[in-house]
Amino acid sequence: MANLTLVQAINLALVQEMERDDRIVILGEDVGVNGGVFRVTEGLHKRFGGHRVVDSPLAESGIIGTAIGLAMAGLRPIPEIQFEGFLGPAYDQLCSHAARMRTRTRGAFTVPMTVRVPVGGGIHAPELHSDSPEAIYAHQPGIKVVMPASPYDAKGLLLSAIRDPDPVIFFEPKRIYRAFREEVPEDEYLIPLGQARTVCEGEELTMVSWGATVIQCMQAIEKSGRSIELIDLRTIYPFDMETVAASVRKTGRAVVVHEAPKTCGFGAEIAARIMEECFLSLEAPVQRVTGFDTIMPYYKLELEYLPEADRIVMAVEEALAY
Amino acid sequence: MPIRTAFKTEIEHVSILDEHGQFDAKLGAGLIPDGDVVRLYEHMSICRHLDEVAFKLQRSGRMGTYPQNMGQEATSLGAAYALDKTDWMVPCYRENCGLFWRGLPMEYVLLHWMGDERGNAIPRELFCMPLAIPIGTQMLHAAGLAWAAKYRGEKQIACTFFGDGATSEGDFHEAMNFAANLDLPVVFLCQNNSWAISVPGKIQCSAPTIAQRGLAYGMHSVQCDGNDVFAMVKVVRDAAKRAREEHRPSFIEAVTYRLGDHTTADDARRYRDQAEVELWKTRDPLIRVRSFLKERKLWNDSKEAELRERAEREVSAAVQRAEGIEAPSSNDVFDHTYATLDPQLLTQRETLRTNSLGQESGRRPSHAQSGGAH
Numbered sequence: 247m248a249n250l251t252l253v254q255a256i257n258l259a260l261v262q263e264m265e266r267d268d269r270i271v272i273l274g275e276d277v278g279v280n281g282g283v284f285r286v287t288e289g290l291h292k293r294f295g296g297h298r299v300v301d302s303p304l305a306e307s308g309i310i311g312t313a314i315g316l317a318m319a320g321l322r323p324i325p326e327i328q329f330e331g332f333l334g335p336a337y338d339q340l341c342s343h344a345a346r347m348r349t350r351t352r353g354a355f356t357v358p359m360t361v362r363v364p365v366g367g368g369i370h371a372p373e374l375h376s377d378s379p380e381a382i383y384a385h386q387p388g389i390k391v392v393m394p395a396s397p398y399d400a401k402g403l404l405l406s407a408i409r410d411p412d413p414v415i416f417f418e419p420k421r422i423y424r425a426f427r428e429e430v431p432e433d434e435y436l437i438p439l440g441q442a443r444t445v446c447e448g449e450e451l452t453m454v455s456w457g458a459t460v461i462q463c464m465q466a467i468e469k470s471g472r473s474i475e476l477i478d479l480r481t482i483y484p485f486d487m488e489t490v491a492a493s494v495r496k497t498g499r500a501v502v503v504h505e506a507p508k509t510c511g512f513g514a515e516i517a518a519r520i521m522e523e524c525f526l527s528l529e530a531p532v533q534r535v536t537g538f539d540t541i542m543p544y545y546k547l548e549l550e551y552l553p554e555a556d557r558i559v560m561a562v563e564e565a566l567a568y
Numbered sequence: 569m570p571i572r573t574a575f576k577t578e579i580e581h582v583s584i585l586d587e588h589g590q591f592d593a594k595l596g597a598g599l600i601p602d603g604d605v606v607r608l609y610e611h612m613s614i615c616r617h618l619d620e621v622a623f624k625l626q627r628s629g630r631m632g633t634y635p636q637n638m639g640q641e642a643t644s645l646g647a648a649y650a651l652d653k654t655d656w657m658v659p660c661y662r663e664n665c666g667l668f669w670r671g672l673p674m675e676y677v678l679l680h681w682m683g684d685e686r687g688n689a690i691p692r693e694l695f696c697m698p699l700a701i702p703i704g705t706q707m708l709h710a711a712g713l714a715w716a717a718k719y720r721g722e723k724q725i726a727c728t729f730f731g732d733g734a735t736s737e738g739d740f741h742e743a744m745n746f747a748a749n750l751d752l753p754v755v756f757l758c759q760n761n762s763w764a765i766s767v768p769g770k771i772q773c774s775a776p777t778i779a780q781r782g783l784a785y786g787m788h789s790v791q792c793d794g795n796d797v798f799a800m801v802k803v804v805r806d807a808a809k810r811a812r813e814e815h816r817p818s819f820i821e822a823v824t825y826r827l828g829d830h831t832t833a834d835d836a837r838r839y840r841d842q843a844e845v846e847l848w849k850t851r852d853p854l855i856r857v858r859s860f861l862k863e864r865k866l867w868n869d870s871k872e873a874e875l876r877e878r879a880e881r882e883v884s885a886a887v888q889r890a891e892g893i894e895a896p897s898s899n900d901v902f903d904h905t906y907a908t909l910d911p912q913l914l915t916q917r918e919t920l921r922t923n924s925l926g927q928e929s930g931r932r933p934s935h936a937q938s939g940g941a942h
Contacts, residue, residue, distance in 0.1 A: 308742030315712015349904040352689035411907040484910030
């Protein structure tokens with residue numbers, strides 16, 4: 247057991263899985279000799295060689311498109327897109343091909359690949375380095391979307407993603423890449439996709455979040471002094487409605503927190519599902535604390551945009567007073 | 569000497585059996601055994617017949633939109649003939665002739681255009697990818713498939729097909745750049761048929777040849793007569809050898825022509841000159857092979873009549889198999905979305921309604937009954 251950051255936990259998972267499975271090929275911009283701009287793949291090039299850890303040309307569609315070919319031929323590619331803002335050029339390959347291949351070939355061809363993508367704001371990055379596009383990909387049938395909120399979960403979720411027979415986008419919240427450490431076992435453990443984690447139990451209100459904002463939620467819960475049940479979704483699609491519904495039926499109130507814009511954010515789906523499945527348990531409307539329906543601002547204003555603890559506390563108080 | 573030539577090159581054009589039936593005996597010597605030329609001619613004729621039948625099926629409402637292959641048969645066929653049976657063929661959607669040569673049953677293509685995904689469930693041992701509708705995107709998959717073969721130390725290569733329109737797409741450039749810089753065994757085969765629906769080739773590329781584009785990525789590039797099955801076999805064989813032995817990609821610009829409309833939903837008379845079509849009809853890939861065979865006493869009118877009957881018989885059987893397949897079940901909409909369906913998909917499959925709450929009406933939690941929310 248070692249005390250690791252999120253970056254180190256992902257690195258450990260990659261090393262161990264590459265040792266176990268020689269079908270794994272990592273490809274992307276700067277992932278090789280440089281070890282990735284966030285050093286997530288540090289040491290892998292030296293350890294596994296340039297044929298397994300490949301510095302690709304600078305072309306996101308090319309990275310995902312060739313990874314699709316690798317996967318269809320039976321390998322297990324792990325392409326990296328350097329920042330979520332550069333997923334755009336790869337959208338066509340992800341949604342027109344990776345997501346559809348199993349369906350359109352009735353299972354004759356599949357695309358078992360894990361696309362690693364640093365995501366979200368809060369690190370004073372340039373423009374197009376701080377967005378949260380998880381709902382866009384959750385809306386695309388055929389793709390799974392994962393976002394860990396802790397080093398321990400990151401390792402267990404990444405192993406499940408790599409072994410999953412379908413394409414997975416593994417979003418890594420860069421705000422917590424090195425924000426804290428956690429005990430991460432050396433031994434193998436898998437956290438199943440589609441299973442949420444109850445971070446803390448509570449009676450008065452259910453809070454649902456994922457990724458870096460789970461930390462803001464924990465701060466808000468402490469500040470509010472209320473008995474709040476915090477659920478970290480961990481997988482955005484398919485998401486664990488059973489855990490959310492059981493909690494909301496118990497508490498009668500829910501607040502969903504995410505960085506992405508409010509309209510059509512994944513919070514909208516959760517609120518709708520709570521309405522469908524917990525309508526008669528609700529004591530208050532479901533609240534959403536989210537980014538705004540604006541372009542993510544440059545970093546001088548990013549903390550105005552991101553759901554910080556004080557804003558979350560306000561929503562909690564409103565929901566409880568309803 | 570302040571200015572010197574940094575790079576100089578030229579693009580070769582390969583033609584072996586030209587539109588007038590002239591055969592280059594030196595280039596063509598031993599390229600295709602006579603018996604195989606007969607088989608190739610028969611195969612092209614059967615594909616041509618399927619094309620005519622498919623057109624009529626669409627017109628009579630028995631099939632959806634269909635893109636005719638007429639005029640381009642030699643291009644994909646020459647490639648399929650030159651490749652090994654285990655090389656990947658990564659098509660666009662005008663490569664019927666090559667795919668059928670590889671062994672893809674004709675009804676697969678018919679099913680695809682009849683709106684049935686089972687037409688894409690191609691047996692893996694054929695090493696054919698399904699038809700690709702978005703333009704140029706499949707070229708990257710070919711690069712990845714070839715990469716996987718190289719990674720495993722196998723001799724397999726990938727050949728991908730695309731049109732002149734695709735050479736404007738970003739993925740075209742990314743695929744060529746990946747293949748050239750990462751030394752991937754890929755054959756890039758451009759079917760330059762002059763028209764991307766209504767847009768002429770000069771809007772896609774203003775250089776004298778499309779083949780120059782391959783050269784720009786540092787790969788061997790050649791232009792050839794795409795209606796000449798002999799030339800196709802030669803250039804693809806050369807490119808395949810280069811890929812297999814040196815892990816180097818190649819670019820082939822096969823100059824051909826789309827004799828039909830873009831698809832059955834198109835009317836090419838709106839944008840192109842009939843005289844151009846008439847000219848290209850004289851360059852039909854079938855005509856020249858037929859005269860080649862007749863000159864060598866390998867073909868005659870009675871064989872032609874027999875072939876006609878065989879084509880009708882085989883195509884009609886394929887149509888029957890495509891139309892006779894059992895109706896897909898509504899579960900098929902769901903069952904291949906993921907390897908394992910999640911609870912929400914199972915609920916949707918169960919109810920076939922996205923608006924089902926998946927719960928019984930009138931069910932009330934206990935606190936509601938005791939005067940809670942209403």
